[in-house]
Amino acid sequence: MSDYLRTGYLDVSDLEFPDEDIVKQHFVAVTECVQEIPCNPCVESCPVSAIKMDGINGIPHIDFEKCIGCGNCVAVCPGLAMFLVNIKEGKGRVSLPYEMLPLPNKGDTVNLLDREGKKVGIGTVIGIRQIEKDTTSSVITVEFDDTSLIKVVRNIEVVKNER
Amino acid sequence: MREIKSHPILHFDRGGQIEFSFEGKKISAYQSETVAMALYRNGLNVFSESSKLHRPRGMFCAIGKCSSCMMRVNGVPNVCTCILPVREGMQVERQFGLGEKPSGVVHFPPPVERKETVTIIGGGPAGLSAAIVFAENGVKPLVIEQNPSLGGQLIKQTHKFFGSKNEGAGIRGIKIAEEMIQKVKKLEIPTLTRSSAFGFYPETGTLGVFKENQYIKVHSDYYLFATGAAERMIPFEGNDLPGVFGAGAAQTMMNIFGIRPGNRVLMVGAGNVGLIISYQLLQAGVEVAGVVEAAPRIGGYFVHAAKLRRFGVPIITSTTIKRAIGATRVEKAVIVSLDDKFNEIPNSEKEWDVDTVCLSTGLIPSVTLLAQAGCKMKYSPYLSGYVPIRNKNLMTTKENIFIAGDVSGVEEASTAILEGKLAAYSILKKMGKNTDVQIDETRRELEKLRSGPFGVKILKGLQEVQYE
Ligand SMILES: Cc1cc2nc3c(=O)[nH]c(=O)nc-3n(C[C@H](O)[C@H](O)[C@H](O)COP(=O)(O)OP(=O)(O)OC[C@H]3O[C@@H](n4cnc5c(N)ncnc54)[C@H](O)[C@@H]3O)c2cc1C
Ligand code: SF4
Ligand code: SF4
Numbered sequence: 186m187s188d189y190l191r192t193g194y195l196d197v198s199d200l201e202f203p204d205e206d207i208v209k210q211h212f213v214a215v216t217e218c219v220q221e222i223p224c225n226p227c228v229e230s231c232p233v234s235a236i237k238m239d240g241i242n243g244i245p246h247i248d249f250e251k252c253i254g255c256g257n258c259v260a261v262c263p264g265l266a267m268f269l270v271n272i273k274e275g276k277g278r279v280s281l282p283y284e285m286l287p288l289p290n291k292g293d294t295v296n297l298l299d300r301e302g303k304k305v306g307i308g309t310v311i312g313i314r315q316i317e318k319d320t321t322s323s324v325i326t327v328e329f330d331d332t333s334l335i336k337v338v339r340n341i342e343v344v345k346n347e348r
Numbered sequence: 349m350r351e352i353k354s355h356p357i358l359h360f361d362r363g364g365q366i367e368f369s370f371e372g373k374k375i376s377a378y379q380s381e382t383v384a385m386a387l388y389r390n391g392l393n394v395f396s397e398s399s400k401l402h403r404p405r406g407m408f409c410a411i412g413k414c415s416s417c418m419m420r421v422n423g424v425p426n427v428c429t430c431i432l433p434v435r436e437g438m439q440v441e442r443q444f445g446l447g448e449k450p451s452g453v454v455h456f457p458p459p460v461e462r463k464e465t466v467t468i469i470g471g472g473p474a475g476l477s478a479a480i481v482f483a484e485n486g487v488k489p490l491v492i493e494q495n496p497s498l499g500g501q502l503i504k505q506t507h508k509f510f511g512s513k514n515e516g517a518g519i520r521g522i523k524i525a526e527e528m529i530q531k532v533k534k535l536e537i538p539t540l541t542r543s544s545a546f547g548f549y550p551e552t553g554t555l556g557v558f559k560e561n562q563y564i565k566v567h568s569d570y571y572l573f574a575t576g577a578a579e580r581m582i583p584f585e586g587n588d589l590p591g592v593f594g595a596g597a598a599q600t601m602m603n604i605f606g607i608r609p610g611n612r613v614l615m616v617g618a619g620n621v622g623l624i625i626s627y628q629l630l631q632a633g634v635e636v637a638g639v640v641e642a643a644p645r646i647g648g649y650f651v652h653a654a655k656l657r658r659f660g661v662p663i664i665t666s667t668t669i670k671r672a673i674g675a676t677r678v679e680k681a682v683i684v685s686l687d688d689k690f691n692e693i694p695n696s697e698k699e700w701d702v703d704t705v706c707l708s709t710g711l712i713p714s715v716t717l718l719a720q721a722g723c724k725m726k727y728s729p730y731l732s733g734y735v736p737i738r739n740k741n742l743m744t745t746k747e748n749i750f751i752a753g754d755v756s757g758v759e760e761a762s763t764a765i766l767e768g769k770l771a772a773y774s775i776l777k778k779m780g781k782n783t784d785v786q787i788d789e790t791r792r793e794l795e796k797l798r799s800g801p802f803g804v805k806i807l808k809g810l811q812e813v814q815y816e
Contacts, residue, residue, distance in 0.1 A: 190645040193653035193663040220650045221800045223762070224510040226518035241512050242800025261518040263508035264651025285631060286356045302660025321356045340658035 186219070194300035195219065197336050203249035208335070209272050212254030212280065216245050217339075218266040227258040227267060256280060259324050260316045269326075270335040277332040278311070281339060284322045288313065289343045296342035297329060305337055306330075350389050352606040352632050357506045357520070360606035368438040375440075382496075383429035383440055384410070384417045385605045393590040393677045395419070395429070399445045404676050406590025410597035412494060412544075413578050419443060423450045431495060431542070459563040464490045466775060467555060467568035469545045469717065472500020473761045474753025475574035476528045477768035483535035485776055485783075490566070491537060492557055494544040498532065499525035500576055501754075502761055504599045506631070507624055510649070511762035511797065521761065522603075540564075545575075548721040553748075555717075570748045570775045573718055574768060577711035577732070577754040582616070585671040587707075591678030595625045595708035602632040610704025614681045615639040616669050620648035622708030623663075627655050629706075637702050638662040640669060640683050642690060649802075670697060672705050681705050711758045721749055730809030731757030739816045741774035741787060742767060750775055757809055766794045 187196035195217055203213045214235070216227075221242045228236045228245065235251035236258060238244065259267040259282055269280035289295050289310045297306045312326035327341060352360065363379030370387060377386035384395065384407050394404040395417045408416040412431035421427040422439050425447025429440065466482055468475045471493030482489045497503060505521025516524040532539065540559055547556035548571075555566040579594035581587065591610060593601075595617070598609040613634055615626045618641035626636045639656065644666050646653045653663055664683070670692070671682040685696035712733040719725055723736040723744040735757050736744040743750050752771040753764035770790040773783040798806050 189650055190653075191665050193646060193650075193657040195654070217654065218651055222510060222649050222651070222802060223512070223797050223800050224517060225512055229513050230518070240799065241796060242803075261508075263510050263518055264649065265655050266651045284356050286354055286633075288356075298658060298660070300654065300658050302658050319359065 189219070200336075201246065202336065203270075205272070207249050208270055212256070212269040212271040212278070213249055214247050214252050214254065214256075214258055215268050215270055216247055216258075216266060217268070218245055218262070218264055220244070222264075224263065226261045226263065230257040230261040231255075232257065256314065256324055260314070268339065272332050272335065275332070276328050276330060277335040277338075278326060278328045279335055279338045280312070280324050280326040281341070282316075282322070283325045283341065284320075285343075286321060287343055287345075288321050288323060289325065289341070294344065295327060296344060297327065297334065297338045298340040298342055299337050300339050302340065304342070306334060308338070308341070310341075349391065350608045352602060352608055355606070356631055358522075358603060358606070362606065366434060366436045368434055368436065368440060370440045371442065377434040379434070381434050381605060383419070383421070383432045383434050383438070385430070385601065385607060386434055387429070387440075388601070389605075389607050394442075395590070396442055397444050398588065402444065403588055404590055405588060406592070406677070408592070408597060409579065409594050410600040418447070420447060424454070425450065433496060456561050456563065459565050461565045461567065462490070464566060464568040465779075466490070466570045466572065467492065467566050468572045468574060469555070470500065470574035470576055470753070470755070471495075471498035471539065471541070472574060472576050472753060472764065473502050473524070473528065474576075474755075474764040474768040474771075475500070475572070476532055477765040478572055478574065478752055478772040479537050480528070480531050480535065481769050481772035482776070483532075483537050485772075485781060487776065487779070488537060489572075490568070491532070491539040492543050492545050492566075493539065493541045496542055498529050498539060498541065501596075502528075504596070504603045505624075505761075506603055506628055509761065511760070516762075524761070545717060548717045550720075550722045550746075570750065570778070571721075572750045572752060572771050572775065573755055574751070574753045574764075574771075575714040575717065575755045577713050577758050579707065580710040580712050582707060582709045584669050586673060586678075589672045589674050589678050590676060591674065591703055592672055592705045592707065595621055595706040598704070598706045599625050599628060602634070603628065608632055608634050609706070610678075610702075611635060612637050612702045613704040613706055614669065614683070614700055614702045615706045615708060617641060617708035617710070618643075618646045618648060618653065618663055618665070619708060619710070620652060621711075622706075623648040623652035623656060625706065625708060626661060627652065630656075630659055630661070636661045637700055638664055640667040641665045642668040642686055644688065669705065678703055678705055711754065713755045713758060715755060718744065718749070718751065718755070721746060723749055726813050728757070728809040728812045730805045731813065733758075735809075735813055737813050737815055740791065740814060741777075742771040743774060745815075757806060757813075759806055760797075763794060763797055763806075766790055766797070770794065
């Protein structure tokens with residue numbers, strides 16, 4: 186594994202990734218939680234028991250065949266370490282947790298950021314799911330042309346709301 | 349300018365506006381504010397000065413534990429203004445040097461005595477979970493808390509918690525606190541807020557408490573200390589400059605009072621506290637220039653680091669702060685690289701433009717009252733400092749004094765909640781109730797949480813300080 190405790194971010198090669206044919210069928214969860222910490226709400230939130238963990242200090246592993254892409258784990262994860270990926274009609278899509286202001290609107294163009302916060306492209310917001318009643322914390326889905334970016338895009342930058 | 353107008357997680361219920369006088373100037377404040385917060389929001393940086401060298405001092409801890417914000421209020425010197433609620437028309441002025449005694453005679457009301465079965469000192473998650481267990485088992489404890497509100501560290505934690513579902517994982521700390529406080533209210537547990545326990549007198553078994561001007565002598569059959577931990581200061585040039593804050597203070601300012609501690613922050617320390625508070629600074633609209641960490645690796649959970657990195661915030665390991673520079677407020681900070689023996693690497697200094705330095709360099713258990721009570725103490729680096737020697741059921745070397753939470757060793761809210769329960773069941777057992785089953789169950793849950801790599805340190809520490 187990469188020296189993520191020095192750099193603070195993972196390398197794509199550190200991660201388990203679903204086969205392309207699954208990603209092309211529907212959204213699938215991917216996890217970036219690689220350290221043994223006492224935590225398991227993702228496991229509890231999954232309606233189809235697709236997340237396996239060996240005791241509360243275990244590392245989550247996703248059964249990509251089972252996952253139905255519901256996004257519950259993305260919404261609940263306190264580490265903001267769960268994402269959904271999908272390729273549809275030649276476009277890449279990523280759903281990611283977002284807890285900052287301002288929130289983008291559906292249809293907005295946003296900057297796509299990688300694990301170091303570097304801009305890697307632009308995308309369109311195609312979905313916003315508010316997670317909690319009294320906060321703006323949301324799962325945001327972005328769509329973009331370069332499908333290889335589904336392994337890279339992990340944050341967005343809202344380019345000021347011109348409205 | 350320093351007021352947070354909108355926030356992704358929090359809504360600030362500031363109350364109406366009032367006015368008070370600061371050195372002859374009118375200051376407008378929100379009803380929910382403390383004096384120091386109102387002054388800071390209005391732009392004040394220098395809150396006091398050192399008594400000999402007259403160096404400027406800013407607010408540092410923001411929770412009534414240091415002396416940087418002490419002022420003269422309505423003629424009374426040395427008042428901690430960070431925990432003093434504002435009142436219409438109060439007269440506030442800075443005191444330069446040591447405070448002067450008020451002129452004339454000041455009347456304090458005569459002491460009040462209270463007889464209790466169980467007294468809990470500290471209303472954080474450990475103290476509150478214990479109080480709830482007591483009340484559910486027919487014993488009404490007295491809870492003493494020095495802050496205006498119950499909840500301890502939890503009322504500032506806007507992030508979702510880790511742990512298992514039972515201790516509220518996936519739920520934000522503020523919500524967990526809210527639920528506990530509601531329960532305490534519903535169970536009609538007597539609480540004294542804005543009340544500091546300041547002394548324990550083993551000869552008579554009395555706890556001295558001040559609630560504002562009222563001295564209260566508490567005599568209790570059992571005491572449970574859940575006093576938590578205080579922030580650790582590190583030595584560097586300029587560490588007393590206004591703009592250098594304990595990270596917890598920054599958190600109190602932005603998450604309780606809705607005030608930005610600064611515009612551009614250097615965070616010192618990449619443990620969980622430093623990482624989480626840096627992320628919360630971003631949520632409050634503050635720029636985080638970077639996080640420096642003396643160790644070669646990030647000490648907190650990786651997921652917290654990743655959250656920051658994807659916003660472009662650098663985390664620089666093997667690096668520490670060397671100097672804070674500025675006249676009456678931080679204007680720059682100098683950082684320096686360290687070798688693997690933590691020695692400075694010559695000529696590796698870099699100057700950063702920041703107006704705020706936050707220190708998150710660890711917590712120290714708040715054990716002074718326990719030491720005064722005569723409980724035997726032992727130093728354990730794994731538990732973050734001197735802690736009382738205790739048995740597996742959290743009884744100290746004094747038969748009627750128990751401990752729970754960060755005061756027994758700095759850990760987590762999830763374990764603090766469980767320790768609070770365990771201590772309560774242990775005391776109930778001493779009182780003759782059969783709580784063996786609950787004691788075993790709670791100890792097992794604690795073992796489970798401590799079974800991972802992050803628990804290794806705690807288990808090592810416990811081996812050093814547990815008797816029986
Ligand atoms: C930034 C940050 C993030 C955290 N994140 C997590 C997390 O994700 N998950 C997790 O499980 N834990 C987390 N924690 C840790 C958790 O908040 C603490 O471990 C927990 O609050 C400890 O509980 P406690 O009751 O022992 O102490 P505290 O919460 O510190 O409460 C102690 C209380 O005692 C009062 N007190 C102290 N002395 C006196 C006195 N003499 N008289 C009267 N009152 C007194 C204090 O005012 C305080 O309210 C975090 C902590 C911080 C700072
Ligand atoms: S997306 Fe839904 S189905 Fe897939 S792992 Fe997460 S919770 Fe389970
Ligand atoms: S909820 Fe998130 S942080 Fe917790 S174990 Fe699951 S993936 Fe990791």
